[in-house]
Amino acid sequence: MMKKTESCSIENSKITVNEKVIFESRSAIFSDFAKEAYKSLELNYPKFHKMDNLSKLAFLSAEMILKDQDNSRTALVFANNSSSLDTDFKYQESINSQDDYFPSPAVFVYTLPNICVGEISIKHKMQTENAFFVLAEFDEDFLNTYSHQLLISGKADKVLCGWVELYQENYTAFVYLLTL
């Protein structure tokens, strides 16, 4: 059996950690909400500002759980439904016009959903197992089955599981830490 020791959720401009609201904003625009949260929570990680919105969402939700932990053997198993389509759509707009054709490598690199897992890994120096899945809907049973297998195989001591869904202003994150 696995234990769920910590959790964080982000939706409706609100960050909840272990069922306690730790930040709330009136802003309905995700990027404004993320900026306010960054300031209020004193994150002090300037790389945050260059991330795309999906990475910001994943980063914020993971940060609340990982900041006080030993993460050297914590795997990251994340999933969502929209993949990186929010950023993909912006990138495609930049290349739609042949007359005004300037693809940006700074946007292109975020056209993969697992980049958000890479950002979390870099922040916490986590050279650990990681995987990103795209599923039609949040499936905790699937994420837990996969995580359990990582734990019993000895490839990780903890798994940070997460559903990080974002497309334009629709977003929701639910991230939790599992151990045996």
Next chain:
Amino acid sequence: MKKEVYITDYNCVTPLGMDVSSNWNALLQNQSGVAEHKIIENQDAFYASMIDNEKLNEEFNKNFDRHHFTRLEKMLLLSLKPLAAKHTITEKTAFILSTTKGNISLLKNQSALPEGAYLSNLAQKIAAFFNFKTKPIVVSNACVSGVMAVAVAKNLIQAGKYNDAFVIAGDEISEFVISGFNSFQAIGSGPCRPYDKNRDGINIGEAAATVYITSSPSENEKFRFKIAGDSAVNDANHISGPSRTGDGLYASIKNAMAEAGVSSEQIDFISAHGTATLYNDEMEAAAFNRINLQNVPLNSMKGFYGHCLGASGLLESIISMESALHSTLIPSKNFEEMGTSQPLNIIKEQQQKEIKYILKTASGFGGCNAAVVLEKC
């Protein structure tokens, strides 16, 4: 006692052929799919490995009587069909799709997001066609997706969630991906040259591949490869640049070999990632040396197929198993002179060799790496 999990069947659709044997014969004749293609309007042609549209449609129409499918879907359906016909799909059969960008081409000149662009919709469409009964799983972990999908199937079968799995992988060449890699100045000026001194970047490729994975193979299977070990460790270094030290790849290989219970001396052949960018190949050489694999015969398939993104790892796994079945090492195409600062045993010409243990690796954006050890049984 851990359940053992095997690959017992596979198929692929590539520019070199519409099934495995035509691909294998083309490789034996040193044929490459890489050629100049005009992909983006008003831009020069790029070297890429592209499936001929006419051939694809001809083959598709021969096999299917419904036609409302995208190009990528046709590739995936063709790749999966012979396996779906041979192996029974039950309530405990997983459907795992490996892709990076799916039907991304549908986004062009759209003002709203088309439903077909969702990877889960692509997976559902293919799964529904063949009457899969379980919820499709998409592995979208950049360029390691194809290798990771094999590991995911193994882990879910070992967990008892499924008895068997079809792992399908596919990505097509799109203006989206070509323009992106071009903006990174990562595209080679000619046919790519993995590990060579004169390498200067990748060729993008396209393919679809399918493997059938089961814990209870029937006695009628033509072959059996055990998925003996796997791991996927992040570099935690940079989202688009490979680590200089190869930490993540090193750890992935180490974990996969430990799980398989094999030493460096026992690995007979490495099917590496080898994108032919300066930094990727250098990083791989560092990682292979750290784990004492520098003398093991190694190739990259990118000179034959280009980099097929989410399909590359699965396609290359299939070719490596063909190598083992034919006891034949395929040369790393376009390699002439060693171009990494640490040594590797790059395969220069076709040769016979008994292969029992295969190491397959991949690395990609987001700092991800993956390794699996396959054992011929």
